Amino acid sequence: MKFLLRRATADLPVPDRLELAGGPLPVTVRRNPRAKRIILRLAPGGAGVVVTAPRSTPARTINEFLERHRGWVEGRLARIPASIAVVDGATLQLRGEAVSLVHRPDLRTSRFESGEAGGRLLIGGDARHFARRVADALKREARRDLEASVARHAASVGLQPRAITLKDTRSRWGSCTADRRLAFSWRIVMAPPAVLDYLAAHEVAHFREMNHGPGFWALCRDLCPEMDFGRDWLKRHGAQLHAIDFTPR
Template sequence: MAPNLRSLFSKGRNPASVAEPAPPRFIEAGGRQILLTIRENARAKRLILRIAPDGGAVVTVPRRTPKRTLEAFLGRHRGWIEERAGGERAPVVVADGSSIMLRGEPVVLRHMGGRRVSRLESGTGALLVGGLPDHFARRVGDFLKKEARADLAMAVAKHSEQVGLQPRTMALKDTVSRWGSCTADRRLSFSWRIVMAPPFVLDYLAAHEVAHFVEMNHSPAFWAVCRSLCPRMEEGRAWLKANGAALHRVRFE
C-alpha cells in the first residue's frame, strides 16, 4: 500500500489524542527556502495550493492522500510557487550574450552584424543575429515569431486533419491572459511565445484550440477530443501552468 500523509499531521489513531504539528518543511523557489504547510481537510476533493499572507505555500489535501501524489503535485507546481512566493524575478532582457529558451532548450544570443538575417548555428546552441545592434531584440523576436508560425501551422494541420475540419485563419499575438483562442467560425489565435516551450507543450496548445472545432466549450466531451488529439495533454497543461509565466518575463524591447 502506498504511504499516505496521515503521519504528517498526527500521531496515533486515538481520537482523544492531540495531533502533533508536522515538522517544518521548506521548498526551494527563486533561490529562497519557502515555508511549506500541508493541511489535511476531510471535505477536500482535490489538492489545492495557495500562497499565505506571510509568503509561504499552503497545500490543502484530502484525507489519506498518498505521499507520492503530494510530491508529484508539488513537482508540477514548483514554477507556480516560485513565481508567486519566491519573490519577483527579474525580466530576461534580450541582448547580445543573453540566453532564452527555444523549443524548451536554451539558446545563446549572439550579434554577428553584417546581413540582416538570423539563424541557428548547429552544434553551438547559438542564435546568430545580424543587422544593427539597436535592432537586435526586435530581430530575435521576429525570428521566434517565424519559428512559432511554422511550428503551429504544422501542429494545427495535423490536428485539423484528424477532426476533419480546417481553420479559417491563424494569427499570432503577444497576449498575456491566454495562450490561444478559437472562435465559433474556427479563427485561431496563438501567443507566439509558445515556441519557447517544449514541443509537446506547443502540440497540446494546438490540439486544445483545434478541439474547439468539435466542442466549443470545456465540457468532458471537449477534453476527450483534446486528449485523443494529444495524448500528452495533461503534461502540456501542467507545464504551461507551472512555467508559462517565465515565458512572459522575456523582454523584446
C-alpha cells in the same frame, strides 16, 4: 501591499485596477453565464487580475472576494520570475532548449546554428534593432511549428482553420472563435514541442466542442495524449516565457 477595497459597498463597482505598493494592477471581470462560482487568477507575467464570475454576481460580492484572496494574489506576484533582457550574449529557450543570442552586424538575415556547445541564434543588422529581430526570428519558428501542428490535428477532426494569427498576449496562450479563427501567443515556441502541440490540439478541439466540458477534454486527449504534460508545464513555467523582455535597449 494592500488592495484599496476596504470601502466596498453594494453601490461600489469593481475597480478597473488595484493600487498596490508596487504600482497599479489591472482588473478584468468576465461574466460567464456558465460559471457556478467566482474564479480568480493572475494573468501571465502578473499583468493583471482576472475574475470570472456568474453573470448575476453583485459587484460587492466580487470586491469582497478579491479582499479575502488578497494574500493569495500577493503570494503569486512574489513568485513571478524577474525579467530577462534580450541582449547580445543572453540565453533563452527555443523548443525547450537553451539558445545563445549572438549579434553579428555583418549578417543580412538572422539564422540558427547548432553545435557541440549548444544552439545559437545569430542576429544581423543594427544593434538598436537586436531585440526586435530576435522576436521576428522566434515568430517565424512559431508560425512554422503551429501551422504544422494545427494541420495535423485539424485533419483528425475533419475541419480546417479559417485563419491562424500570432499575437503577444498575456491573458491566454491561444483562442478559437466560432468560425474557426485561431490565435496563439508566439512565445509558445520557446516551450518544449509537446507543450506547443498540446496548445494546438486544445484550440483545434474547439472546432468540435466550443466549451470546456467532458466531451472537449476527451477529444483534446485523443488529439494529444501528452495533454497533461502540456497543461502542467504551462501552469508551472508559462510565466517564465512572459518574463523575457523584448524591449529595445
